[in-house]
Amino acid sequence: xxxxxxRDFLRTAAGAVGTGAIGVGVGTGSAWGGPFPAGVExxxxxxxxxxxxxxxxxxxxxxxxxxxxxxxxxDLPVPGGTGATQKTxxxxxxxxxxxxxTLGATVDETPAEQRPLFVPELTLVTESDDSxxxxxxxxxxxxxxxxxxxxxxxxxxxxxxxxxxxxxTPPGSKTEQSLDGLAIxxxxxxxxxxxxVFFSGFSNGYQVVAAPDGESLIQRKTxxxxxxxxxxxxxxKESEIRIDGGAKWxxx
Numbered sequence: 508x509x510x511x512x513x514r515d516f517l518r519t520a521a522g523a524v525g526t527g528a529i530g531v532g533v534g535t536g537s538a539w540g541g542p543f544p545a546g547v548e549x550x551x552x553x554x555x556x557x558x559x560x561x562x563x564x565x566x567x568x569x570x571x572x573x574x575x576x577x578x579x580x581x582d583l584p585v586p587g588g589t590g591a592t593q594k595t596x597x598x599x600x601x602x603x604x605x606x607x608x609t610l611g612a613t614v615d616e617t618p619a620e621q622r623p624l625f626v627p628e629l630t631l632v633t634e635s636d637d638s639x640x641x642x643x644x645x646x647x648x649x650x651x652x653x654x655x656x657x658x659x660x661x662x663x664x665x666x667x668x669x670x671x672x673x674x675x676t677p678p679g680s681k682t683e684q685s686l687d688g689l690a691i692x693x694x695x696x697x698x699x700x701x702x703x704v705f706f707s708g709f710s711n712g713y714q715v716v717a718a719p720d721g722e723s724l725i726q727r728k729t730x731x732x733x734x735x736x737x738x739x740x741x742x743x744k745e746s747e748i749r750i751d752g753g754a755k756w757x758x759x
Contacts, residue, residue: 548572551730551754553607553710567623567672568710569686571730571754573602576704578745579657581650583693596743597650598692600629601662603685604709606675622671627708629665629690633699640699644690654689662689697740701751705759706730714758726758 553568560566577599582592604625631642646664655662665688673684690704712728733751738744 548574548603549732549750549754551706551732551756559712566710566712567606568712568728568756569604569625569672570607571602571604571706571709572685573600573706573732573754575750576600576734576745576748578743579650579654581647581653583647583649595693596695597647598631598695599650599654600690600704601654601658601660601688602629602690602706603683603687605683605685606673607678619671623711624669625672625686625708626669627665627688627690627706630705630707631690631692631695631702632705633696633702635700640696642692642695645693647691647693650691650693651689654691660687662687664689664691697743699736700738701733701735703731703733706732710756712756712758716758729757729759730754731757731759 549572551571551573553570555566555568578596579599580594580596583595585591585593604627629644633640633642644665646666651664663686668686668688670686673686676683676685695702707727707729709730710728714726714728715723716726718724732754735749735751736747737749738747
């Protein structure tokens with residue numbers, strides 16, 4: 508399979524996604540400010556207020572557990588079709604999505620093919636004083652194989668993972684029905700100091716607001732986590748990446 512953009516798939520999958528609605532409350536994540544030890548997960552809770560539920564009976568949101576952003580060098584093809592490869596640094600993030608809330612009155616009894624679809628998109632946005640750069644999750648099979656060998660867990664890329672929302676897993680359960688995914692970004696600016704990861708598709712929440720031109724604008728409920736790395740562009744190391752506050756739900 509060739510490398511391709513996650514967005515290419517979303518364009519074809521969008522028509523298959525259910526049209527559930529309305530927002531979810533703010534989640535809470537780790538507020539630890541130091542480097543991540545390998546394998547540690549942060550958690551963003553899925554909270555739904557009574558007011559939100561009264562406005563939309565089929566509202567849903569997933570609890571998100573995510574590891575730190577990590578880096579991996581992989582041999583990727585050089586553009587031009589010559590067959591040559593080059594050591595290339597990719598950034599990636601592994602996550603687990605769990606349904607802790609009832610998705611409507613009967614979702615847990617609904618056949619899988621009739622449940623809402625989970626169609627995630629994780630976008631990395633760098634921040635500087637004068638500009639932003641946006642990096643979309645990519646499906647890169649060569650990089651995925653190297654990452655899975657390192658992580659020792661069968662995380663799925665953002666196309667493989669698309670499927671029905673799982674049944675509810677009550678808090679404290681010994682087993683969890685989680686959706687275990689992987690996002691990969693290529694070509695991230697090595698000068699990046701601060702960046703955010705936006706988790707889209709983890710809720711069906713939306714809101715309609717007025718755009719500057721007076722038209723209506725639909726904003727989707729999205730989880731966002733900020734990071735920073737106090738380092739320069741030379742000899743990049745994943746250990747330099749630090750979490751910046753807790754994960755939050757926003758509309759965008």
